[in-house]
Amino acid sequence: MASMSPVSGSVMSIYSGDFGNVDIKGGIEFSIDYVEKLKEFLIYIYQCRELAVAEVKKQRSDPYVKAYFLPEKAKMGKRKTAVKKKTLNPVYNEILRYKIPKQSLLAQTLNLSVWHHDALGRNSFLGEFNVNLGTWDWNNKLRKWYQLEPRTPAAGIGLKNRGEMKLALKYVPMSSTGPGTKPNLTGEVYISMKDCLQLPMLRGNKINSFVKCRVLPDTSRKSWQRTRTVDKTPNPYFNHTMVYDGFKEEDLREACVELTVWDHNRLSNHFLGGLRIGLGTGKSYGTAVDWMDSTHEEATMWEKMIASPNTWVEGILPLRMFKVATPAK
Template structure:
């Protein structure tokens, strides 16, 4: 492997390019080199592993920096994460640590999605020069968050967390290929916006008001649904997905309420182009209902949930009864409100699939 020249980390009193931590109203503000894009509010911390393994319970203060670069090789369809070095890490034992770096492309936190560098013994300034590789289409990276965490390899599997950095690849500038320094950050709770990002679902929905469809007595409305496609699906393990979409309109959870699309084989951008109709709606029923869409990966023996969307007013109850499935996000509630207001017209949306659907 070609050696990378080491760029220094400027100490106290150094240039404006150095990484630093500031104190503001009691909160620690972490910054990074201005030579790379700002992380922004979407970059949130959260390692996929526990802080410590079974055995000694020990929490270490996070400090130091990590230097790495990103590059996407289009001909090989390969993401390359070059982990170069760390500086000024926290000492885990006898003024030294045995550091290594672990990598995930969130929300994939499976063992197949984990990559690791080698372990460097008894140092707080490890030099790695290790390239971690992922085989995937560049379009798939739009829904991924790069998580690089630094760990101390202890005895008997007692690995200790030393800090991490996360980059939202949706906004990453792929022309930026030069190595950059990032300040290691303490762990904070994972954001549902990151953990639950499994792709997007494209829908169009139209509600026909009672009486519009004919002279039925009493007049009843219909909900017309067009499931168009899914975009940038994130598989549960390496490879592609054979997916289908299942739909029901709650509170009716009877078998006759469930409809589904056909299975689209081995695609992360499946085109379902499937329409379905639900009837029997009176005036005001949609405000009490929830249209639930779930995307499934069809396996040999069973299907596994990739994520879902719930369209409702999000009021927490249906016909005066508290229900768990009225848990729509603001974006989902806004779209459902548009469907109700624009009766007789198609309303289109592309919504993120989420994994945090409250069990019903």
């Protein structure tokens, strides 16, 4: 697992994350405008600065900027700039255009993301910035710098009810299986995914959902596990158990189980909501972390698991929105 944690990362299944493996840094300079006469939305992309290095061995990035409307990316399509090679400070001076009624814009979020172009198609995410067009000051036409941020799951913006998840947790401590056998010096955490209830329907009556899991502070790709995808229902039944090993009892107070629910479609996966089940202390191994932010209900379930080893602790918890931490290198 991550170097800050002694917990090992053995898992039963592996799922590659959607967020790349580059530390996010730098900024983007842009402005936006709407031309009433042409019914055209304009995005002026000027430049980026101090971007992350995508290819560490070559110490280079070949960045470009991509524009989408959220939460439904496919509806209006994407626009993107040219690729600028071998630079962390690309200058574009390009205009991305959309023919769209202004009233339709007010229900959208503009997503600007920066990517490293890879010749083999394995593009790396370098950061993004989201603009809520419903609250945007349309008199503001000035170019301005904005700090790039890690991937923010933006589907379901404005939804108050994101559904619930039914699950069970169990901690099996370190043990010895008998005379002459090698003792198990660390314990295991079992996470039994039962089902989800009343997931938000972002695409009319279509939803194809799956659940991803990892145990923080490990943000590496190898820590991901996922369920199968259940199609065409807001109440998917998964019945999937995930196991993470390498836990001593003291590690449980520093760790957090992150469960995220996703709607899968052909173009992209949309984040619907999630849980972070831990003590919610704000710290892990003495370091302040934003992912140790469990709600009272989530923290109570984790506390019950710690207090009841070898016993399943069940619960139904409400899903919520949060930023998913970027995978480590």
